[in-house]
Amino acid sequence: MSPHRLVPESLALLTEGYAWLPDLMRAEGDTSLSLRVVGRRALVLRGPEAVRFFYDEDHVRRHGALPGPVLSTLFGHGAVHTLDGDAHRHRKSFFLPLLETDAVTGSAEHITAAWDEAVPSWRAQPDVVLFDATARVITRGVCRWAGVPLTEDEEEPLARDLLAMVDGFATAGPRHWRARRARTRQERRFADLVTDVRSGTVQAPADSVLDRVCHHRDASGAALTPRIAAVELLNVIRPTTALSWFVAFAAHALHRWPEHKERLRSGEAGFATAFAHEVRRFYPFAPFLGGQAVTDLTWHSRHVPAGGLVLLDVYGQNHDERLWKDPYTFRPERFLDHPPGRDELIPQGGADPRTGHRCPGEAMAVGILETLSQRLADLSYEAPPQDLTIPLNRIPTRPRGGMIIRVLA
Numbered sequence: 001m002s003p004h005r006l007v008p009e010s011l012a013l014l015t016e017g018y019a020w021l022p023d024l025m026r027a028e029g030d031t032s033l034s035l036r037v038v039g040r041r042a043l044v045l046r047g048p049e050a051v052r053f054f055y056d057e058d059h060v061r062r063h064g065a066l067p068g069p070v071l072s073t074l075f076g077h078g079a080v081h082t083l084d085g086d087a088h089r090h091r092k093s094f095f096l097p098l099l100e101t102d103a104v105t106g107s108a109e110h111i112t113a114a115w116d117e118a119v120p121s122w123r124a125q126p127d128v129v130l131f132d133a134t135a136r137v138i139t140r141g142v143c144r145w146a147g148v149p150l151t152e153d154e155e156e157p158l159a160r161d162l163l164a165m166v167d168g169f170a171t172a173g174p175r176h177w178r179a180r181r182a183r184t185r186q187e188r189r190f191a192d193l194v195t196d197v198r199s200g201t202v203q204a205p206a207d208s209v210l211d212r213v214c215h216h217r218d219a220s221g222a223a224l225t226p227r228i229a230a231v232e233l234l235n236v237i238r239p240t241t242a243l244s245w246f247v248a249f250a251a252h253a254l255h256r257w258p259e260h261k262e263r264l265r266s267g268e269a270g271f272a273t274a275f276a277h278e279v280r281r282f283y284p285f286a287p288f289l290g291g292q293a294v295t296d297l298t299w300h301s302r303h304v305p306a307g308g309l310v311l312l313d314v315y316g317q318n319h320d321e322r323l324w325k326d327p328y329t330f331r332p333e334r335f336l337d338h339p340p341g342r343d344e345l346i347p348q349g350g351a352d353p354r355t356g357h358r359c360p361g362e363a364m365a366v367g368i369l370e371t372l373s374q375r376l377a378d379l380s381y382e383a384p385p386q387d388l389t390i391p392l393n394r395i396p397t398r399p400r401g402g403m404i405i406r407v408l409a
């Protein structure tokens with residue numbers, strides 16, 4: 001096989017989705033790959049050792065690596081995701097308190113309370129699209145926890161915009177334009193909120209996420225502009241609401257393998273955590289991560305010149321049989337026997353979140369997914385006939401019908 005493929009790979013990504021890099025790796029019989037992506041040389045890699053290589057700032061930088069359409073929808077221009085070195089470390093320090101137990105338990109408590117408030121209204125409806133209903137629950141809970149004021153009327157439009165920003169980042173056409181409009185609208189609204197807090201018109205609860213973003217200073221010592229503060233505030237609220245994808249997947253898993261319901265209900269030590277990890281490993285969400293080679297790089301005899309792309313095959317690594325026995329079997333027990341190694345399970349990035357780009361919301365994501373999976377197992381509902389397929393050529397994907405449930409009295 002030729003070392004550098006010349007097929008229009010951006011097109012392959014759009015048509016093949018999550019299977020794109022794993023299929024190429026399989027054809028190569030290897031854990032790394034050289035190819036061209038929109039005319040640029042690229043190195044693709046996976047595995048715990050590759051994770052450490054990828055997260056070494058002497059090898060890969062993020063600035064200039066993320067395409068404009070991804071920034072205009074998913075992350076926001078000027079976001080922490082795009083920074084390197086000192087600028088990154090300073091900005092990241094705003095997010096690091098999310099790793100603390102207070103944030104993990106506090107956010108989960110607020111979101112679980114919002115779930116409990118919503119359940120009676122679900123009973124009154126014939127059918128509930130769990131994906132959409134969960135987004136509304138999480139939006140209410142995370143805003144309360146973060147100190148962001150939100151009236152009941154504002155909940156649904158905000159939840160819809162937050163989902164749209166994630167849903168439209170990897171596609172052209174109407175989903176993408178909806179995502180851009182959603183981001184423009186919410187960046188404006190959150191920037192106004194920051195301005196109001198700074199002027200004293202709105203009170204932010206002391207030490208809340210809202211309070212902290214208004215006072216955060218960058219490496220230069222300057223306060224964040226209202227727009228950048230809005231971008232980073234959204235980088236807490238938006239991905240938390242994106243947990244709706246994992247909750248829909250958790251419901252899908254409980255539908256296909258209902259034996260896990262009893263173990264979730266029983267409160268068995270460690271099982272809910274193992275279940276949350278397996279949902280994050282098994283189901284597709286982030287396909288891969290990308291950066292730019294700082295210098296000419298060689299990985300396992302494959303080369304990429306300075307300025308070329310380096311892609312970490314996230315979905316492929318989470319299903320690599322060298323790391324996971326029977327990778328396509330949903331088996332939470334694997335994490336009871338063996339808690340995930342730092343650089344093995346990487347649905348939210350790898351290496352150390354304190355120094356690199358790994359997701360600072362990972363512990364929150366696991367905590368929220370644990371409690372909402374338990375709530376789901378406790379809920380009395382049936383799933384009416386619906387399309388449960390999860391198309392792998394759609395990024396991000398989910399059960400086609402959004403997991404429709406009928407909540408019983």
Ligand code: HEM
Pocket residue numbers: 080081082092095098235236237239240242243244246285286289347348349350356357358359360361362364365
């Ligand atoms: C649905 C659950 C989530 C998924 C799948 C997810 C996934 C990811 C991934 C793949 C990255 C990129 C890592 C890298 O570039 O190396 C990331 C970064 C990030 N995530 Fe998450 N995340 C989730 C939830 C959260 C939550 C709940 C928060 C905050 C409360 C959060 C905040 C962030 C931030 C701020 C970054 C950028 C970090 C940096 O560049 O230093 N995420 N996330």
